Amino acid sequence: MKKTPGPDGVLASPGRRSLLKAGLAAGGLVATGGFSRASEVNPDNLPPNVADWSRYLGAGVDAAPYGMPSEHEAHVVRRSVEWLTASRESSVNFTPLHELDGIITPNGLCFERHHSGVADMNPTDFRLMINGLVETPLVFTLEDLKRFPRENRIYFLECAANSGMEWRGAQLNGCQFTHGMVHCVMYTGVPLKYLLEEAGVKTNARWVMPEGGDSAGMNRSIPLEKALDDCMVAFKMNGEALRPEQGYPARLVVPGWEGNMWVKWLRRIEVGDEPWHAREETSKYTDLLENGKARRFTWVMDTKSVITNPSPQAPLLHSRGQTVLSGLAWSGNGRITRVDVTTDGGRNWHQARIDGPSLPKALHRFYYEFDWDGSPLLLQSRAYDDAGYVQPTKNELRAARGTNSIYHNNGIQTWEVKADGSVENVEIS
């Protein structure tokens, strides 16, 4: 085997700051900006001369009929917060945004939010009824649904409570916890309008109410106009069957609108002439204002962005030189047209580079490449969408809605990068 010498591998091992600096010094990485010449490596500090993986046969093709991530990625998981909720069945876990890139969330890492745990629905007993103000109440099996024209769309799904704990100031130290109730996958399903047309919507119909088959019987009122626009009954995500925690075998997709309207384990869709004022749109998922009144039916997830790298769980591992800042932006209104970033707390803003597909109501990935001089940084990102909305500051949101709110916090997030590369969640006025 050809030798591939280089500095000690701890560069790839987060958190080990002292070893890192040793490695940097040994490899002379500081001097060359981070890339060691094959001729100037530290001979006392090499990886195995001939690694085992280059000497021995590896696992064969029948070792993993359904593949899993490397054991070296065991730290890349959804995480929950014990103290956040009274039970684990009506709770959330969070997508590890700081470990991901691009705009697709792998199915195994899509955050979960349940109201009575994961319904283990049997697909052969799945039924979807459409009733209420329709000419012919219908019942569809899963196979029935697959006989209607399908579409494939990449959409983000964000919980209305994402970033909710930040209303009263910086609380959680990591974008997984401050912004991790969002994911983005490709859905395959049937446009809801085809199913409603099959049943025949009556002329006085104005609303639909999707209902879940879980023991919470999760339901929400949705205007008929939205139901006939871009809603889908989806049965696949990222090509394969929906995951159990995402509503297997079928869920409603309500593009751009808050996640709890995307009813999982879909059982019934009632058509009516007025909203139902269900529990989850009255006692919850409303925004209590300072004057005691509550905003209701606040469906759209507004223009938002967050810097995922660097962030508290993903410190900078080099001490200066060329650096890549990365993040996500999204809007329930449509496409993201621009993202600006600052490294000095807002004194100077730079337009970030959006890379990858730019699709309506989907995550957008942005990057800002810069030469870090090793001094502390105050990082922020600000997103713009094609409906003309600009992401507000947290203080602008508080001025408008007070501090009773939990939901719909799309305020600008600040990370403080210290000289040693570590990162903290902070607020600046």
Place this chain on the structure above:
Amino acid sequence: MKKTPGPDGVLASPGRRSLLKAGLAAGGLVATGGFSRASEVNPDNLPPNVADWSRYLGAGVDAAPYGMPSEHEAHVVRRSVEWLTASRESSVNFTPLHELDGIITPNGLCFERHHSGVADMNPTDFRLMINGLVETPLVFTLEDLKRFPRENRIYFLECAANSGMEWRGAQLNGCQFTHGMVHCVMYTGVPLKYLLEEAGVKTNARWVMPEGGDSAGMNRSIPLEKALDDCMVAFKMNGEALRPEQGYPARLVVPGWEGNMWVKWLRRIEVGDEPWHAREETSKYTDLLENGKARRFTWVMDTKSVITNPSPQAPLLHSRGQTVLSGLAWSGNGRITRVDVTTDGGRNWHQARIDGPSLPKALHRFYYEFDWDGSPLLLQSRAYDDAGYVQPTKNELRAARGTNSIYHNNGIQTWEVKADGSVENVEIS
């Protein structure tokens, strides 16, 4: 709980034809074209009145830090063929295309092809050396790579041998086996040109040779022009780290070109002035013609398509009425512009509906909705790309290249649908 009655659920359980017909009769689905009125269900034939999943709490949010598919999807796996190769380490398994939809392949189901098994590479010991005709030979750690500008692209990856066993006629009964050596994911990585520019490519350089860290030391010669065009060193797929079987922690991405050039567990890239004529581009991955000469350096994967549903592993489960035909098309030259399908062995062709993102060198999903009268069908699809290429018939390929070939079979595939809905792999002249 609201009752959601309907016919017996066996419609969702493939293969149980007799039960299926009983279910159809009981639910009167034939008469209504497949969708039962809530008023006309068979009361002897209902799913559980109140299902357990609607009565009891399900699993909480810390049950699965990394999620997995439903146990009801246990049949959706990569499958290998024992007799195909002498060893399991130098072999292949196949993507279950008939169980998927959209254009994204979930990471756990991306087919595998190894020459010495899965190299279990430690990311902290990963090194990528660039040497040969460069001004400064360099060695990059994984963290070094993440300091260069990244891009995110959705590309298909197809093994040159995909459909190879069909050269001599219909052999394998299922698109998983005839066409399952293809997958399509979103890659995140560094354009190779940035790394080559960092090392400084000398003026007489014409080729590069990526080399793998597996014990096969897999290597291939690639023209410098391609390396500087759209090749990437990728470290993420569908948002998360590359899977071990896909080259963790880093692989080369060679858009539109045959899969074995996408060197996994990337260890070294040598720059040279002529091709290396390595083992895998001389004794293998060449196309032996009738006259004894072999086509070499046949890199591009040509315009191709296949109907994934219905197909031998995915029979039609209804006896007539509205039906969705679905399939995949792709081209190493660029975008798919059109797909035609026939249900009568080529007497009549219909333009299929392409749905979802249309991206260069990526899978495209097509659908054709039709009203099945229950009689036998001969299904074919024919793809066109934006470079003007049209997918050929298998006989056109044989006339041009004879029958010694294994690689680069992009011929039109035929499925025969019988009156009972079952499907077979057949050939028609």
